[in-house]
Amino acid sequence: MSLPHRIRALPFLVVCLTSSAAAQSAADRVATGDSLSRLLSPAEALREYELAVALDSSSSLARWKASGASIDVAKQLTSDHDRARRDRLYAVAQRHAEAAIALDSLDADAHFMLAQALGRLSLTKSGKARVRYGRRIYDEAARALALDSTHDGAHHVLGAWHAEVERLSGLTRTFAKLFLGGGFLGRADWDSATAHLEQAVQLRPEYVFHRLELAQIYLDRRRDAAAQDQLERILTLPNTDVLDWANKEEAMRLLSRLRERQSRR
Numbered sequence: 623m624s625l626p627h628r629i630r631a632l633p634f635l636v637v638c639l640t641s642s643a644a645a646q647s648a649a650d651r652v653a654t655g656d657s658l659s660r661l662l663s664p665a666e667a668l669r670e671y672e673l674a675v676a677l678d679s680s681s682s683l684a685r686w687k688a689s690g691a692s693i694d695v696a697k698q699l700t701s702d703h704d705r706a707r708r709d710r711l712y713a714v715a716q717r718h719a720e721a722a723i724a725l726d727s728l729d730a731d732a733h734f735m736l737a738q739a740l741g742r743l744s745l746t747k748s749g750k751a752r753v754r755y756g757r758r759i760y761d762e763a764a765r766a767l768a769l770d771s772t773h774d775g776a777h778h779v780l781g782a783w784h785a786e787v788e789r790l791s792g793l794t795r796t797f798a799k800l801f802l803g804g805g806f807l808g809r810a811d812w813d814s815a816t817a818h819l820e821q822a823v824q825l826r827p828e829y830v831f832h833r834l835e836l837a838q839i840y841l842d843r844r845r846d847a848a849a850q851d852q853l854e855r856i857l858t859l860p861n862t863d864v865l866d867w868a869n870k871e872e873a874m875r876l877l878s879r880l881r882e883r884q885s886r887r
Contacts, residue, residue: 648678655687662864664694675718682729685722689715689735693742694864709746715739730770737762737779757806759783774825778832781818784810785839815839823852830859830866834873846880853877 655670668691674684696711716739722732737759744755760783766776787810819836826832833852840849856873863869 648674648681648684651677652681652684652687655691659687659691659694662861664691664698664864667691668695680725682722682726682732685718685725686729686732686735689718689722689732689739692718693735693738697742698864705746709743712739712743712746716743728769730766730773730776733762733766733769734773734775734779737766738775741779741782753807756783756787760806772825774822774829774832777818777822777825778835781815781822781839782835784812784815784818785835785842788812788815789842812839812843816843828859829862830856830869830873831863833859834869837873837876841876841880846884850877850880853880 651670651674655667655674658664658667658670668688671684671688671691674681675688678684692711692715696708696715699705699708699711716736719732719736719739722729723736726732740755740759740762744752744759747755759779763776763779763783766773767780770776787807790807816836816839819832819839822829822832823836833856837849837852837856840846840852853873853876856870857877859866861867861870
């Protein structure tokens with residue numbers, strides 16, 4: 623190659639090398655974020671994932687992992703003083719998940735993260751907005767399952783959706799259908815709630831929150847023995863989520879109440 627051609631090729635080579643280095647660095651950041659997530663350090667993991675996004679904005683993986691870490695940070699902020707920061711983090715989680723879907727619409731994890739972010743964000747909204755969020759939550763979780771039928775998180779979201787709608791009073795559901803555009807709520811049923819949560823537990827039996835949600839559904843359906851089995855199993859599991867300490871406290875509370883009820887029979 624002549625000298626002029628070499629000189630002209632240099633910018634192209636620099637761009638290629640820089641892109642390769644950036645992609646590798648982004649992968650390293652994601653790997654570090656994963657390690658921190660396993661250590662239940664979501665704030666530190668979020669920083670790593672967002673650095674990965676800054677290095678490689680085309681990474682759907684980095685985007686949906688940043689979404690998940692944002693949710694894990696936000697859901698620990700329970701005081702009124704932290705409300706604004708919590709809501710901002712849920713909005714950040716939504717944006718990351720939507721960006722991940724825009725980059726790869728066939729990524730089940732991206733759709734699941736959006737469903738999860740919307741679910742958390744909906745709790746901060748008015749009744750009418752929550753009905754609208756409910757439709758999107760259902761659609762995104764269903765899309766995740768259509769892409770990956772073994773996605774335990776998507777099964778959990780759909781099961782919880784069915785259960786939450788079934789827990790609404792008849793008057794509330796009728797009002798939502800008539801005035802809030804909530805006609806889709808009619809598809810909710812307890813059998814679907816149970817089936818989805820049972821599948822989530824089967825797919826990831828060590829995850830405390832799956833079992834807690836399933837136990838609550840069993841209690842709603844007066845299946846006390848099945849609920850007790852789930853609650854007792856929860857107390858033997860390791861913590862794998864930042865809220866597992868609280869989930870286990872709730873399991874102990876429900877178990878105590880259940881045993882008290884049984885003793886009165």
